[in-house]
Amino acid sequence: MFQLATLVLCLIALGLSSGPVAAQTTSCEDKCATKQAKCEDKCENSKDPDTCSEKCQAAAEKCEAKCEGGGGGGGALPQYCCTPGGRFGPFPNPGIPEGGPCYANTPYGTVTGQACR
Numbered sequence: 001m002f003q004l005a006t007l008v009l010c011l012i013a014l015g016l017s018s019g020p021v022a023a024q025t026t027s028c029e030d031k032c033a034t035k036q037a038k039c040e041d042k043c044e045n046s047k048d049p050d051t052c053s054e055k056c057q058a059a060a061e062k063c064e065a066k067c068e069g070g071g072g073g074g075g076a077l078p079q080y081c082c083t084p085g086g087r088f089g090p091f092p093n094p095g096i097p098e099g100g101p102c103y104a105n106t107p108y109g110t111v112t113g114q115a116c117r
Helices: 002-013 028-043 049-067
Strands: 080-083 086-088 101-106 109-116
Antiparallel strands (some): 080 086
């Protein structure tokens, strides 16, 4: 049994994983699209729908940049999951801040850790 546990930890350390940074039912991009759609709906009743729509588009682009780890300088979201078995990734980040909970799937199960750079 001890040898199996050692083998599992070695495989985990080698990075045989897949999965997102954190368990989320909705991706970051989906959340941005939903926010933009709600914003556009409000623009229909606006006094200046074109300006309102432009603001919605700008907000959506900013949201999507954050999803991709952009947003400038130190504001980028971590793309890795640091676990006792090693550092996994990079993964797309749905909005989990550094130090937040994350998981990585391995052929031998799921390991949990903290979002890191």
